[in-house]
Amino acid sequence: xxxxxxxxxxxxxxxxxxxxxxxxxxxxxxxxxxxxxxxxxxxxxxxxxxxxxxxxxxxxxxxxxxxxxxxxxxxxxxxxxxxxxxxxxxxxxxxxxxxxxxxxxxxxxxxxxxxxxxxxxx
Amino acid sequence: xxxxxxxxxxxxxxxxxxxxxxxxxxxxxxxxxxxxxxxxxxxxxxxxxxxxxxxxxxxxxxxxxxxxxxxxxxxxxxxxxxxxxxxxxxxxxxxxxxxxxxxxxxx
Numbered sequence: 001x002x003x004x005x006x007x008x009x010x011x012x013x014x015x016x017x018x019x020x021x022x023x024x025x026x027x028x029x030x031x032x033x034x035x036x037x038x039x040x041x042x043x044x045x046x047x048x049x050x051x052x053x054x055x056x057x058x059x060x061x062x063x064x065x066x067x068x069x070x071x072x073x074x075x076x077x078x079x080x081x082x083x084x085x086x087x088x089x090x091x092x093x094x095x096x097x098x099x100x101x102x103x104x105x106x107x108x109x110x111x112x113x114x115x116x117x118x119x120x121x122x
Numbered sequence: 123x124x125x126x127x128x129x130x131x132x133x134x135x136x137x138x139x140x141x142x143x144x145x146x147x148x149x150x151x152x153x154x155x156x157x158x159x160x161x162x163x164x165x166x167x168x169x170x171x172x173x174x175x176x177x178x179x180x181x182x183x184x185x186x187x188x189x190x191x192x193x194x195x196x197x198x199x200x201x202x203x204x205x206x207x208x209x210x211x212x213x214x215x216x217x218x219x220x221x222x223x224x225x226x227x228x229x
Contacts, residue, residue: 047209049211049220063123108168109211
């Protein structure tokens with residue numbers, strides 16, 4: 001059973017960089033046709049896709065965040081990471097990591113982490 | 123960006139009711155649509171993909187249909203554990219987008 005677990009600071013100061021790591025267990029991050037993705041959800045609001053990475057290292061980002069986002073993968077640690085720079089209070093949200101199965105006709109988030117709340121405040 | 127608009131934003135229903143949620147894309151997405159269920163404080167759970175394909179382990183009372191720009195999620199007989207918020211998500215374009223969610227509440 002694949003499991004994902006987010007980790008990182010729960011409090012980040014404005015203008016600083018938010019850094020989160022997702023550790024994947026129960027399977028290799030390098031195997032299969034999968035993307036690895038980050039999604040966030042402000043309190044009481046909907047889901048916003050942040051970006052994704054393939055194990056080759058290729059990335060795609062939400063244009064609304066693209067200038068501030070970097071997603072990377074460390075296959076030796078079975079982890080992938082999110083960095084979001086120049087954060088403001090608007091970046092306060094629960095951040096989820098997720099696996100994306102990418103097969104013929106199917107691209108969907110099939111495994112999710114439990115989510116981690118990141119608050120941007122001084 | 124492809125905008126996804128769900129309706130209604132919320133609904134009240136009783137156990138046993140048939141419930142339908144609609145998701146409209148701003149352009150055709152060729153059945154490249156998934157549905158998720160989210161309960162408070164929990165991560166979303168995948169219900170369907172490719173508009174109508176049921177994810178393994180999901181009860182058969184959930185079904186999906188549609189084509190082009192308009193898609194529906196139907197719960198044939200609402201169960202107590204189905205009270206939650208439902209999201210559609212398109213993966214037709216490189217930029218994946220979610221609908222704003224539909225909250226299903228107890229009547």
